[in-house]
Amino acid sequence: MSIRFYNTITRQKEAFQPLETGKVKMYTCGPTVYDYAHIGNYRTFIFEDLLRRYLEFRGFDVTQAMNLTDVDDNTIRRSRERSISLTELTNEFKTAFHADLKTLNMQAAHQYPEATNYIPEMIQMISELENRGYTYTAADGSVFFKIAKYEQYGKLANLNPDEMLSGGRVADDSYEKEGARDFALWKGYKPEDGDVHWESPWGQGRPGWHIECSVMSTELLGPHFDIHCGGVDNIFPHHENELAQSVCATGADFVNYWLHSEYLLVDNKKMSKSLNNFYTLRDLMELGYPAEAIRWMLITTHYRQKLNFSVSRLVESQKAVNRLREFFEKLKAYAGSGQDDAQDQIKTGGESFISAMDDDLNISGGLAAIFELVRWGNRSMVEGTLSSTGAKSLIDLIRKFDHVLAVLDMDSGLTVDIDAEFIEAKIVARKAARDNKDFASGDAIRDELVALGVELIDTPEGTKWKIK
RNA sequence: GGCGUGGUGCCCAAGUUGGUCUAAGGGAGUGGUUUGCAAAACCAUCAUUCGCCGGUUCGAAUCCGACCCACGCCUCCA
Numbered sequence: 001m002s003i004r005f006y007n008t009i010t011r012q013k014e015a016f017q018p019l020e021t022g023k024v025k026m027y028t029c030g031p032t033v034y035d036y037a038h039i040g041n042y043r044t045f046i047f048e049d050l051l052r053r054y055l056e057f058r059g060f061d062v063t064q065a066m067n068l069t070d071v072d073d074n075t076i077r078r079s080r081e082r083s084i085s086l087t088e089l090t091n092e093f094k095t096a097f098h099a100d101l102k103t104l105n106m107q108a109a110h111q112y113p114e115a116t117n118y119i120p121e122m123i124q125m126i127s128e129l130e131n132r133g134y135t136y137t138a139a140d141g142s143v144f145f146k147i148a149k150y151e152q153y154g155k156l157a158n159l160n161p162d163e164m165l166s167g168g169r170v171a172d173d174s175y176e177k178e179g180a181r182d183f184a185l186w187k188g189y190k191p192e193d194g195d196v197h198w199e200s201p202w203g204q205g206r207p208g209w210h211i212e213c214s215v216m217s218t219e220l221l222g223p224h225f226d227i228h229c230g231g232v233d234n235i236f237p238h239h240e241n242e243l244a245q246s247v248c249a250t251g252a253d254f255v256n257y258w259l260h261s262e263y264l265l266v267d268n269k270k271m272s273k274s275l276n277n278f279y280t281l282r283d284l285m286e287l288g289y290p291a292e293a294i295r296w297m298l299i300t301t302h303y304r305q306k307l308n309f310s311v312s313r314l315v316e317s318q319k320a321v322n323r324l325r326e327f328f329e330k331l332k333a334y335a336g337s338g339q340d341d342a343q344d345q346i347k348t349g350g351e352s353f354i355s356a357m358d359d360d361l362n363i364s365g366g367l368a369a370i371f372e373l374v375r376w377g378n379r380s381m382v383e384g385t386l387s388s389t390g391a392k393s394l395i396d397l398i399r400k401f402d403h404v405l406a407v408l409d410m411d412s413g414l415t416v417d418i419d420a421e422f423i424e425a426k427i428v429a430r431k432a433a434r435d436n437k438d439f440a441s442g443d444a445i446r447d448e449l450v451a452l453g454v455e456l457i458d459t460p461e462g463t464k465w466k467i468k
Numbered sequence: 469g470g471c472g473u474g475g476u477g478c479c480c481a482a483g484u485u486g487g488u489c490u491a492a493g494g495g496a497g498u499g500g501u502u503u504g505c506a507a508a509a510c511c512a513u514c515a516u517u518c519g520c521c522g523g524u525u526c527g528a529a530u531c532c533g534a535c536c537c538a539c540g541c542c543u544c545c546a
Binding site: 238260362 | 473
């Protein structure tokens with residue numbers, strides 16, 4: 001059996017076959033760094049994290065590049081609004097982005113190419129397109145890609161260029177184009193661009209949005225690579241345009257598998273900056289929702305399924321994480337001496353997980369396999385039939401699963417306004433009361449701490465506490 | 469107008485190349501076990517039913533047709 005992915009360009013699931021055996025090269029569209037990313041944005045990034053982690057789980061050597069768009073209309077406009085330089089603005093949000101990735105326990109990409117570091121290469125690719133006759137230059141020094149010259153245009157998005165409506169937004173476009181659907185490779189300088197401009201064969205200006213990804217993916221992964229991902233809103237126009245540029249410039253095939261994640265919704269509407277219905281990661285953490293609950297919520301709905309965000313889902317997610325973590329902790333503390341080495345369950349559990357996840361990352365099926373194992377393991381521990389080697393084997397398997405899920409070792413990111421010493425002192429006082437059978441005093445201490453957001457858990461190894 | 473996705477128990481959600489679905493898994497609920505309390509865990513229970521109508525078939529959540537509803541894309545967007 002092999003891994004199968006739903007490929008946007010063929011609109012069907014296909015067996016995954018990397019270009020080079022055992023190695024996967026993936027390019028994942030990253031953020032435009034003009035503001036904090038919201039959790040809808042993170043849904044896509046976390047899907048990409050899941051994809052990469054699963055490929056690694058299956059033994060592939062993965063190379064991932066994620067671009068950071070640090071020059072475009074939004075970044076320029078925002079930096080001027082704030083009267084700071086473009087670099088100053090984008091550095092602020094690059095830093096914030098990396099911090100958020102860490103909070104959500106995403107693996108760092110191997111490369112984070114930034115658009116402004118690839119201007120010469122972009123000019124080179126545009127020149128190549130010009131040489132091959134795919135461009136024209138407008139009076140203002142802008143260079144456009146002539147989609148009429150590329151007969152495959154529209155294949156990825158499944159759009160027929162002749163039937164595409166010319167909406168109001170096109171009329172707003174102040175660049176001079178021959179065809180309404182042609183897109184800018186290079187934008188001639190305009191006063192609104194301030195000091196953001198570079199010298200080019202077509203005069204002062206700045207790159208169009210799409211060219212950066214064609215150039216940076218080619219530079220870092222080669223002209224032809226395995227997987228390209230992003231949110232479904234990138235299918236058109238961004239990825240369609242990238243595909244056109246790359247194929248026309250290099251003459252090579254571009255991407256073998258296009259994978260796109262669906263939207264995160266709020267009240268059944270797309271979460272977006274323009275609808276102003278978004279939450280940032282920081283917003284949610286300030287409201288007291290741990291990062292692990294957020295990660296779990298985003299990861300456990302299939303990536304091609306719309307996910308309706310709600311607070312109750314975060315609460316449910318936290319409980320699911322807790323169930324897995326409690327199981328893991330119980331296994332580690334298990335001291336029973338049964339005879340069952342759990343080999344049958346480990347075999348079927350592992351196989352079920354893989355066969356589900358191999359099918360286009362069917363995470364629900366994968367989780368079902370894990371939780372069936374959890375229930376069996378808990379029962380075996382309660383009944384004492386599990387052997388200590390069985391417990392160790394289960395721990396190893398859960399660790400492997402957690403390479404993919406990546407929640408067990410997460411820092412909750414939560415804090416309380418009281419220090420650990422205070423809590424420890426309360427625990428000692430409570431123990432003294434309980435040793436004297438003074439349960440009323442002991443319970444009063446428990447209640448006091450609960451009111452402060454701290455939960456006490458009595459275990460055979462003593463009383464532990466956690467932030468609730 | 470063109471293209472596309474989805475409607476499964478109280479909530480989330482898998483299953484949709486027909487039978488093993490007497491519909492997985494998580495959360496909530498209910499009843500038990502365990503527990504000084506709490507937490508966790510375990511057991512039992514929780515859809516004769518898969519938006520609606522009709523059809524094909526020995527057999528349909530899964531195929532076909534019509535319809536209803538929700539959402540998205542058609543040059544800001546993850």
